[in-house]
Amino acid sequence: MRLSKTFIKTLRAAPKDETARNGAYLVRAGYIHKEMAGIYDYLPLGLRVLENIKDIVREELNKLGCEEVLMSALQNPEPWEKSERWLSEKIDIWFKTELSAGGQLGLAPTHEEPVVNMLKSYISSYKDLPLYVYQFQNKFRNELRAKSGILRGREFLMKDLYSFHATEEDLDRFYAEVENAYRQIFERLGIGNCTYETFASGGIFSKYSHEFQTLLPVGEDTIYYNSDKSVVLNKEVYNDEVLADLGATDEKFEETTAAEVGNIFKLKFKYSEPLGLKYSDEENNQKVVYMGCYGIGVSRVMGVIAEKFADDKGLVWPEAVAPYEYHLIGIGEKGIAEAERFYRGREEVVLYDDRDKRPGEKFADAELMGMPVRIVISDKTLESDNAELLYRESGEVRKINIEELFGNF
Ligand code: ATP
Ligand code: MG
Numbered sequence: 001m002r003l004s005k006t007f008i009k010t011l012r013a014a015p016k017d018e019t020a021r022n023g024a025y026l027v028r029a030g031y032i033h034k035e036m037a038g039i040y041d042y043l044p045l046g047l048r049v050l051e052n053i054k055d056i057v058r059e060e061l062n063k064l065g066c067e068e069v070l071m072s073a074l075q076n077p078e079p080w081e082k083s084e085r086w087l088s089e090k091i092d093i094w095f096k097t098e099l100s101a102g103g104q105l106g107l108a109p110t111h112e113e114p115v116v117n118m119l120k121s122y123i124s125s126y127k128d129l130p131l132y133v134y135q136f137q138n139k140f141r142n143e144l145r146a147k148s149g150i151l152r153g154r155e156f157l158m159k160d161l162y163s164f165h166a167t168e169e170d171l172d173r174f175y176a177e178v179e180n181a182y183r184q185i186f187e188r189l190g191i192g193n194c195t196y197e198t199f200a201s202g203g204i205f206s207k208y209s210h211e212f213q214t215l216l217p218v219g220e221d222t223i224y225y226n227s228d229k230s231v232v233l234n235k236e237v238y239n240d241e242v243l244a245d246l247g248a249t250d251e252k253f254e255e256t257t258a259a260e261v262g263n264i265f266k267l268k269f270k271y272s273e274p275l276g277l278k279y280s281d282e283e284n285n286q287k288v289v290y291m292g293c294y295g296i297g298v299s300r301v302m303g304v305i306a307e308k309f310a311d312d313k314g315l316v317w318p319e320a321v322a323p324y325e326y327h328l329i330g331i332g333e334k335g336i337a338e339a340e341r342f343y344r345g346r347e348e349v350v351l352y353d354d355r356d357k358r359p360g361e362k363f364a365d366a367e368l369m370g371m372p373v374r375i376v377i378s379d380k381t382l383e384s385d386n387a388e389l390l391y392r393e394s395g396e397v398r399k400i401n402i403e404e405l406f407g408n409f
Pocket of ligand 1: 110141143150151152153154155156157158260261262263295296297298299300
């Protein structure tokens with residue numbers, strides 16, 4: 001991408017009401033545009049980050065045999081009435097609207113009801129199970145407080161996976177596979193060493209559900225961990241009874257804040273029963289389908305990474321999610337010619353600052369935008385046949401021979 005050709009611009013200041021660091025930097029660096037509290041547009045750089053996160057999630061889920069779909073955001077009240085989740089007294093974050101032909105419509109805050117309803121057309125026999133479907137889809141929630149940048153949006157991108165099984169054992173098996181896949185996903189996203197699988201309340205259907213919580217000072221959740229962080233619990237389940245159940249009564253727990261980047265639930269019959277999702281077994285008996293659901297907040301993950309790794313100069317992207325690997329700057333006549341030559345054929349991995357601006361301004365923008373490696377080719381570095389590399393995260397500066405740069409990058 002050539003910075004001279006894109007419409008995005010870096011900004012000196014974030015909107016006054018953007019108090020969260022992730023939101024402020026992402027707006028200033030041209031990744032997102034703020035429409036109003038909790039409502040953001042994703043610009044070319046921000047979209048690339050989202051796509052990188054999606055690619056990693058998709059790869060790991062496809063390995064488990066999950067099938068990707070894209071369901072409508074518009075919700076028919078009917079299936080939600082069956083599960084008693086249509087009334088705003090039950091689900092207080094609904095956005096609802098009127099159909100011009102008469103009747104109501106909702107904007108999906110999640111998709112359990114429609115996915116069960118849809119699969120009633122495709123599941124009838126034990127031979128149709130197990131089945132795993134997921135999507136990347138914008139959810140709508142009328143959140144009361146939306147002050148955490150993209151950590152809590154009124155519209156946000158979620159990956160939601162739903163699994164369908166003939167037996168509880170099969171649900172347990174798949175649940176464990178998803179736990180492993182999630183560990184792998186957060187590892188690859190660069191937050192594996194600060195993301196913990198956390199016991200959370202499971203409602204009435206299973207003892208616990210699990211959340212994946214990333215340690216974060218501005219995180220909205222409070223979690224408790226033991227000395228080696230092998231037992232981590234959220235606030236809801238941090239009590240004597242649960243500690244006894246987990247054999248952790250004698251351990252010392254510490255409290256900290258975190259952001260929930262994902263969660264997984266064994267739903268069992270919670271939705272399949274009221275919506276009548278059944279299959280016939282080998283003896284032709286009608287049985288209710290077992291279900292699990294598994295979420296990841298894709299746009300929240302982007303916000304968590306932005307928030308977590310940023311420093312006082314700007315964003316710092318881990319390589320796996322960075323929109324581009326290199327931020328290229330040419331200085332002086334020869335430097336610019338060599339930069340142009342380097343850019344050619346590497347358009348997919350290089351953000352090239354070819355704007356007519358002072359080097360100082362370009363350096364500051366490179367720090368704000370946060371690509372992993374800044375490459376400067378200038379008349380001066382070329383005097384010794386070198387280019388200069390600056391690693392954003394460590395601050396390490398290295399000279400590299402220009403031929404080596406062309407050969408290895
Ligand atoms: P929270 O407790 O943070 O409100 P939740 O428990 O309601 O989230 P789910 O309904 O299970 O979350 O959604 C799955 C995932 O979507 C969450 O783990 C979180 O990462 C993300 N998420 C939930 N609400 C939002 C939001 N308003 N903005 C961005 N991401 C969200
Ligand atoms: Mg939660």
